[in-house]
Amino acid sequence: MIKVGIVGGTGYTGVELLRLLAQHPDAEVAVITSRSESGVRVADMYPNLRGHYDQLAFSVPDSASLGACDVVFFATPHGVAHALAGELLAAGTRVIDLSADFRLQDADEWARWYGQAHGAPDLLPQAVYGLPEVNREQIRSARLIAVPGCYPTATQLGFLPLLEAGLADPTRLIADCKSGVSGAGRAAKVGSLFCEAGESLMAYSVKGHRHLPEISQGLRRAVGGEVGLTFVPHLTPMIRGIHSTLYATVADRAVDLQALYEERYRDEPFVDVMPAGSHPETRSVRGANVCRIAVHRPQGGDLVVVLAVIDNLVKGASGQAVQNMNILFGLDERLGLSSPAMLP
Amino acid sequence: MIKVGIVGGTGYTGVELLRLLAQHPDAEVAVITSRSESGVRVADMYPNLRGHYDQLAFSVPDSASLGACDVVFFATPHGVAHALAGELLAAGTRVIDLSADFRLQDADEWARWYGQAHGAPDLLPQAVYGLPEVNREQIRSARLIAVPGCYPTATQLGFLPLLEAGLADPTRLIADCKSGVSGAGRAAKVGSLFCEAGESLMAYSVKGHRHLPEISQGLRRAVGGEVGLTFVPHLTPMIRGIHSTLYATVADRAVDLQALYEERYRDEPFVDVMPAGSHPETRSVRGANVCRIAVHRPQGGDLVVVLAVIDNLVKGASGQAVQNMNILFGLDERLGLSSPAMLP
Amino acid sequence: MIKVGIVGGTGYTGVELLRLLAQHPDAEVAVITSRSESGVRVADMYPNLRGHYDQLAFSVPDSASLGACDVVFFATPHGVAHALAGELLAAGTRVIDLSADFRLQDADEWARWYGQAHGAPDLLPQAVYGLPEVNREQIRSARLIAVPGCYPTATQLGFLPLLEAGLADPTRLIADCKSGVSGAGRAAKVGSLFCEAGESLMAYSVKGHRHLPEISQGLRRAVGGEVGLTFVPHLTPMIRGIHSTLYATVADRAVDLQALYEERYRDEPFVDVMPAGSHPETRSVRGANVCRIAVHRPQGGDLVVVLAVIDNLVKGASGQAVQNMNILFGLDERLGLSSPAMLP
Amino acid sequence: MIKVGIVGGTGYTGVELLRLLAQHPDAEVAVITSRSESGVRVADMYPNLRGHYDQLAFSVPDSASLGACDVVFFATPHGVAHALAGELLAAGTRVIDLSADFRLQDADEWARWYGQAHGAPDLLPQAVYGLPEVNREQIRSARLIAVPGCYPTATQLGFLPLLEAGLADPTRLIADCKSGVSGAGRAAKVGSLFCEAGESLMAYSVKGHRHLPEISQGLRRAVGGEVGLTFVPHLTPMIRGIHSTLYATVADRAVDLQALYEERYRDEPFVDVMPAGSHPETRSVRGANVCRIAVHRPQGGDLVVVLAVIDNLVKGASGQAVQNMNILFGLDERLGLSSPAMLP
Incomplete structure (x- = not known):
């Protein structure tokens, strides 16, 4: 069972990760963080999750508990993963970042488009762009994955x-x-x-x-x-x-x-x-x-x-993030991702 | 593996049955009928099902193939199940009717509200109203279930x-x-x-x-x-x-x-x-x-x-129908029905 | 030509007042205020108004310019009209308040529901509840009108x-x-x-x-x-x-x-x-x-x-406010309000 | 007062013509036709029109009553204006066609795209493409106008x-x-x-x-x-x-x-x-x-x-049709068309 942490789980990519991971047989969400909602149970904030995750509550981000996870997803605005990813990687935790922090290989280009200096240029060489249809092999052995934008x-x-x-x-x-x-x-x-x-x-x-x-x-x-x-x-x-x-x-x-x-x-x-x-x-x-x-x-x-x-929230964000996790951990790439689309 | 037939699968309750049964570990859709779409593959009509049911096509309703199923769902306008249910029951097939045909115990009342004579009043005594929260025990041993309206x-x-x-x-x-x-x-x-x-x-x-x-x-x-x-x-x-x-x-x-x-x-x-x-x-x-x-x-x-x-399409129709099937066949009532709601 | 002022025109009741008054033959918007958007032209904020009001810009609320109007509409959150209405009434300007400030005759009841003291209880006796189908005669001679909620x-x-x-x-x-x-x-x-x-x-x-x-x-x-x-x-x-x-x-x-x-x-x-x-x-x-x-x-x-x-924005707010204005100024009650609804 | 006829007034361009003409000071709808809704009052079919047109009812298309109009709008599927326009033009009535019947100058090209022979190729030379920003002068003297598509x-x-x-x-x-x-x-x-x-x-x-x-x-x-x-x-x-x-x-x-x-x-x-x-x-x-x-x-x-x-229903259809009518009859081009857009 893969022990999962989620940083910044109050947004739509966060709740979508929770929805998808609820159907995943080999992963378990151990930690989910939010500064603003600390102490609130995820099922109280997102009633679609009632009956799932009934004990899981948002906590203040904390390196120890996140570092004890096998993998941490960042579902945060840009800049946050820059600040935290290095420490987690050092602890041996793999990082799957749904934000834009590690998508551009060129730190200067990143700085121009995001209007601030890149916060972790030293990590860029190990960041793998998580588009499995292009980079599946590199993903298998990656430590830090940048999930593509929608x-x-x-x-x-x-x-x-x-x-x-x-x-x-x-x-x-x-x-x-x-x-x-x-x-x-x-x-x-x-x-x-x-x-x-x-x-x-x-x-x-x-x-x-x-x-x-x-x-x-x-x-x-x-x-x-x-x-x-x-x-x-x-x-x-x-x-x-x-x-x-x-x-x-x-x-x-x-x-x-x-x-x-x-x-x-x-x-x-x-x-x-x-x-x-x-x-x-x-x-x-x-x-x-x-x-x-x-x-x-x-x-x-x-x-x-x-x-x-x-x-945009699935193949364009949280679903692709789970697909990356599956590849990273040597699982069937489709685990937790096989439900048909909902129509109408 | 429960062998499932669906009569009238081109409407919304039909495609929703297919979506839910695609996630069900112990059921398999063997037959799906539609007079108007006979020969069309379900995934061609409902592209959300591409990658699921790729060989399944609509066929003309046929007693032999439906009678070979363990259970047949009717996802039809009212009147259709009246005409076909008796024969299937006689063949030993269980019937789960999502239409209004067997919901009212009183055939005369049915006739007043639906503007036509009840087509199978003799079957009414064995019809069980499929609201598990009220009738779970009767459902377990039922042959003919009327799924409640939304x-x-x-x-x-x-x-x-x-x-x-x-x-x-x-x-x-x-x-x-x-x-x-x-x-x-x-x-x-x-x-x-x-x-x-x-x-x-x-x-x-x-x-x-x-x-x-x-x-x-x-x-x-x-x-x-x-x-x-x-x-x-x-x-x-x-x-x-x-x-x-x-x-x-x-x-x-x-x-x-x-x-x-x-x-x-x-x-x-x-x-x-x-x-x-x-x-x-x-x-x-x-x-x-x-x-x-x-x-x-x-x-x-x-x-x-x-x-x-x-x-209305899940607990109000197709999901409740699958819940009834699970009870009927002695399965865990939640099989195929445990995904969280999708939000947003 | 009635000279109109609008306090707090950046919300939906404000833009709807502008839409309706653009079709009114006998009224002209002279002043519209907003602290946050001061200096911005209304047509820049609400592009549906381009070609109408091309010179009108939001200004900081100012008693002199508002007091020079024949009538001032308040399209503000509750509490604002309490603070400003008295001064305008004293200047001879009529006040049509779309907020809740003068709807309840009992200041204590107002305070209980709105969680703050009533800011102008002395004005309540002259406030007329602007539901023309009940109070048309009182509206004719009113100085201060409380437009009903939606x-x-x-x-x-x-x-x-x-x-x-x-x-x-x-x-x-x-x-x-x-x-x-x-x-x-x-x-x-x-x-x-x-x-x-x-x-x-x-x-x-x-x-x-x-x-x-x-x-x-x-x-x-x-x-x-x-x-x-x-x-x-x-x-x-x-x-x-x-x-x-x-x-x-x-x-x-x-x-x-x-x-x-x-x-x-x-x-x-x-x-x-x-x-x-x-x-x-x-x-x-x-x-x-x-x-x-x-x-x-x-x-x-x-x-x-x-x-x-x-x-809710017309008969439930801005349209009813204009209807009150028409009555107040002895005009045909339907002026500016005779366009059919838009369907589809 | 321009006497207006509308052929095929039950669709969205028909009801939109009625909405716009209700605000037009110089035009009056005298006849509106529909085979399927003959005898039905327009305000019974389109309740947004209640209080306007209370006496106007759909009638079966009839050359005499349509030919007595100054102008007839066709708000019909393609093919209908082909059949009727000639007779109306002969009666001296001007025709403004909102359908595709006279938009293409080349009857063969029309036939290829619409899958049927052009029904009135002899009228094409006098058809003016009603895009005022290009053809305003020709519109002034036109007898037959093809309103552009959306x-x-x-x-x-x-x-x-x-x-x-x-x-x-x-x-x-x-x-x-x-x-x-x-x-x-x-x-x-x-x-x-x-x-x-x-x-x-x-x-x-x-x-x-x-x-x-x-x-x-x-x-x-x-x-x-x-x-x-x-x-x-x-x-x-x-x-x-x-x-x-x-x-x-x-x-x-x-x-x-x-x-x-x-x-x-x-x-x-x-x-x-x-x-x-x-x-x-x-x-x-x-x-x-x-x-x-x-x-x-x-x-x-x-x-x-x-x-x-x-x-699409205004500048892309009915509004542009009224604009053409205004030009055709020498009126201010903006008559009946000056209301601001509705936002939100």
């Missing part, structure tokens, strides 16, 4: 087959992405209110979003060179879900894109290439650790359109 | 402790109930359109709703006499969920209602009496086979207010 | 015909009310987030809500004596709308309730008694200053069910 | 300044468009159900949508040559609203795009170029006849991103 997961999985095969012009990539509101977290912000985000749709951060450098880094790895990516995120009136609509120029009109995608993901348990002509719905992955993808070439032109959907 | 489940579970204890005036009961739109099913009706049911709320069927006689029948059993119930259902802009707000007159102001409710449901795995002062949210049971209840006595008066929430 | 508007309009006619037992009244989320205002509270209030429904404040004494005060006036009211508000996943489902015991089963309601509201421009058997939808009043009502007697019993819907 | 309105208004100025590469245009569900109309289709379209998002018709040739036709006119457009529509969980996110390659990085857009639309009453850096929300135009646009050049590259929002 937009980056859907967008990379959608672009990778084209880029790895050298088929798309890497300088003209567009990702038009649509997210549910839970991507903004549980913080009490006016823009996330029901009456502000409901019955409306808007683009945001067109000038530049923090997930842009993360996606670009992953795409550069795939092409082995520079990429030109335009990334436009949109806020849409649903709770969960990301829909990435990806545009790439593929000059070779003869290539069988459907076969390419099916082949690339043939052995991936959590990537589903849908039949040709499909339009994946975000609800088809609601609550499930799956990315569903469809690839189109409208009117037979040179512009290829890829549609990729995930649940 | 409103009736929440409303009966909310009223029963008061009525069984003889505390409430049975002639002055009010159930003000709010349902999500999935209660209206997957039929293409104008009133269920996103642009008709969204961003709006309305009462309906105030004159008389078909669940009224079902609820009254259950409450009569609890009090051992007649009851006077006013039932007002409302359509609300959410997909899943029922919230029953119940009003009863309890003259004895000294009785400890919280203790009464906790005691009544102490051993029930799927009824959660929340702490005094709670306000259960429907989302706290989304996707889960749970009824959460809170009991209030505002301003210390003689009017008691009970709040009861369920997911 | 729940109280729908609930009183629904109950009044029964109570004024002495038909209902005043000791056994129930108001089961459902509100959209905008009733909670634009404050950044976790409970009002899209991911908290969406796809869910819950009762709240069952123990006692601040609108209870306001409703009771109005009903007492109608019956000329004490009333017993149980009021249960619910938060529902829509932006605008209140649906009051009202229960009253009417022993006389021969009375023609439909005629009673139609007669009571025959000359009211903003109360619509729907045909017998109707179920009003909240969307049928979205954006409009109308209360639609239907009256039912299910199964011919002694329990009468009244359904009353309003838009 | 996606085409937002997409053309967003692209036109770039294309008319010859700045963008016309062969590499992308329109990633998001629509509310009301765009699918009031027909009872499974895909438009609350439980199907709610809490989900999907692309559709990626292979080719009927609005593609209409948009292309408009863009060709702007550039005076061929264009290459990829158009991907998405269904999003809101009732009203279209958000077009447009991508164009603009090699000249020195051009002041903000000034270009402001200049192009300086005198347009219903196009609002927002300040640089803005992200228009669809709710900022809900119920209003406005298109709001923002233009971005992320990271200073050669890819320009234009954001354009409209209410």
Whole structure:
């Protein structure tokens, strides 16, 4: 039984970790921390967990109790894992960070996008980017895993087959992405209110979003060179879900894109290439650790359109974190992650 | 392994049965029927099921293949189970009917509310009303189970402790109930359109709703006499969920209602009496086979207010059906039903 | 042209006042105040107002500029109008308060429910409760108007015909009310987030809500004596709308309730008694200053069910405030308020 | 007073015409037709219209009564206006068609996309495409107006300044468009159900949508040559609203795009170029006849991103139809269309 700690468990990725781990046969949450809710039982804060975790309460973060865990998940705002990860790693605890702290390999780039100095640049060399479809082998032996962001997961999985095969012009990539509101977290912000985000749709951060450098880094790895990516995120009136609509120029009109995608993901348990002509719905992955993808070439032109959907809280955060844990501990990658999506 | 058949699996209770049974260790769906979708794979119709049931396709209803199942669920409009249940029972197959066909013990009353003659009155004596919190023992040995309706489940579970204890005036009961739109099913009706049911709320069927006689029948059993119930259902802009707000007159102001409710449901795995002062949210049971209840006595008066929430597709339909199956086959009642609700 | 001031215009009742007054031929907004947004143009904060009010900006509250207005609306949290109304009244400016500050005639009762001393008890004798369907004559000559709350508007309009006619037992009244989320205002509270209030429904404040004494005060006036009211508000996943489902015991089963309601509201421009058997939808009043009502007697019993819907931001707040202004200034009561509701 | 007829008034564009015309000082609806609802009063079908149009009822389409109108709006599925427009035009009645029947100038292209022969190719030469921002002069003297589709309105208004100025590469245009569900109309289709379209998002018709040739036709006119457009529509969980996110390659990085857009639309009453850096929300135009646009050049590259929002039922249909009527009859273009959008 893997002894699990969670730092910062009061947000949506925290409660989602608890939901998923409640169904995991080989993991047990021993510690969950929150400064603001210390002493509160998780089932009192999240009534969906009543009947599960009835004894588990939030505690003040404490190195001793966290260091006694086999693995600690950080479900925190950026900056927190920087401060605590080193000590835990030194204690032999593995760290799976759901925040952005270790996603960018370049500390200076991180500092530019997050507006503060990187707090643990010395740990970067050992940080593994936790996208199993790319880095499964490195994950197996990792000590510190950076779980990819939600937009980056859907967008990379959608672009990778084209880029790895050298088929798309890497300088003209567009990702038009649509997210549910839970991507903004549980913080009490006016823009996330029901009456502000409901019955409306808007683009945001067109000038530049923090997930842009993360996606670009992953795409550069795939092409082995520079990429030109335009990334436009949109806020849409649903709770969960990301829909990435990806545009790439593929000059070779003869290539069988459907076969390419099916082949690339043939052995991936959590990537589903849908039949040709499909339009994946975000609800088809609601609550499930799956990315569903469809690839189109409208009117037979040179512009290829890829549609990729995930649940931002599952494959885009907590589910992918559990998937990483399973790989890390040599378990069946699907443990605790095999429930179908909930529809309707 | 229990061999399961499903008649009429294209609606929401059908796909929800499939979702729940995918997580059940001891049951396997062998047959699923639909006249209109015959030949279509369930995962093509419901993409959330891709990766599960990849070989299962809808077939035309057929007595031989259904009769070879250990149990057959009817997820059909009313009238269908009347026509088919007898033959299956004769073949030794157990029948769990999610429709209204066998819920009312009185065939004439059924005919008045459903506007057609009862099609199988001879089967009524052996039909067991599948509310485990009331009829668990009869369910164990049943051959034919009528799964309670969604409103009736929440409303009966909310009223029963008061009525069984003889505390409430049975002639002055009010159930003000709010349902999500999935209660209206997957039929293409104008009133269920996103642009008709969204961003709006309305009462309906105030004159008389078909669940009224079902609820009254259950409450009569609890009090051992007649009851006077006013039932007002409302359509609300959410997909899943029922919230029953119940009003009863309890003259004895000294009785400890919280203790009464906790005691009544102490051993029930799927009824959660929340702490005094709670306000259960429907989302706290989304996707889960749970009824959460809170009991209030505002301003210390003689009017008691009970709040009861369920997911209409789970404890109000398919989950309760699986719970009945578990009891019927002597399994742990919680098998396949232990996942927490999904929040947010 | 009436010169209008608005105090505290950054919330939903403020922007709704601006929307309605933009269509008013005889009123002009001269001043709008907000401490936090001072200097910001209203059209920059509320882009729906671009092309209207392009020069109007929030200013710090200032007695001189407000006192130069013919009328000042308070769209503020409780307590603010207490502090400022006296000075404005002394300057000859009329005050229309959308907050709760002057709704209760009894300062002690106000203090109990709002948890602080009443800040202007000396003004209470001149405060007129701005429900035109009850107090139209007093409103004509008022200096200080307390605009009714949202729940109280729908609930009183629904109950009044029964109570004024002495038909209902005043000791056994129930108001089961459902509100959209905008009733909670634009404050950044976790409970009002899209991911908290969406796809869910819950009762709240069952123990006692601040609108209870306001409703009771109005009903007492109608019956000329004490009333017993149980009021249960619910938060529902829509932006605008209140649906009051009202229960009253009417022993006389021969009375023609439909005629009673139609007669009571025959000359009211903003109360619509729907045909017998109707179920009003909240969307049928979205954006409009109308209360639609239907009256039912299910199964011919002694329990009468009244359904009353309003838009909480219009007839439940800003629209009713403008209606009061029209009466106060001797205008056609319907000026600026005649647009149909927006459906879908 | 303009005497107005409406053919096919039971859908969403029909009820929206009625809502807008109720506020129009110089127009009066004399006839409204529907075969299926003949004899039903419009206010009985659409309760938001109670108190307006209380005498107006649907009638069977009849050339005499329609031909007695000054103008007839067609709010019908495609094909209907083909059959009736000629006769009305011969009677001297002007025709404003909200359907697709006269939008494409090429009858063969129409036939290919709509799967049936064009029913009135002889009328095409006199049909004017009713986008006032392009064709205002022709509209003034038109007899037959084809009101643009919803996606085409937002997409053309967003692209036109770039294309008319010859700045963008016309062969590499992308329109990633998001629509509310009301765009699918009031027909009872499974895909438009609350439980199907709610809490989900999907692309559709990626292979080719009927609005593609209409948009292309408009863009060709702007550039005076061929264009290459990829158009991907998405269904999003809101009732009203279209958000077009447009991508164009603009090699000249020195051009002041903000000034270009402001200049192009300086005198347009219903196009609002927002300040640089803005992200228009669809709710900022809900119920209003406005298109709001923002233009971005992320990271200073050669890819320009234009954001354009409209209410699909107003500027994308019925509002634009009224705007055309105003121009046609020499009225102030803004009559009946000046109410601010409703927010929240």
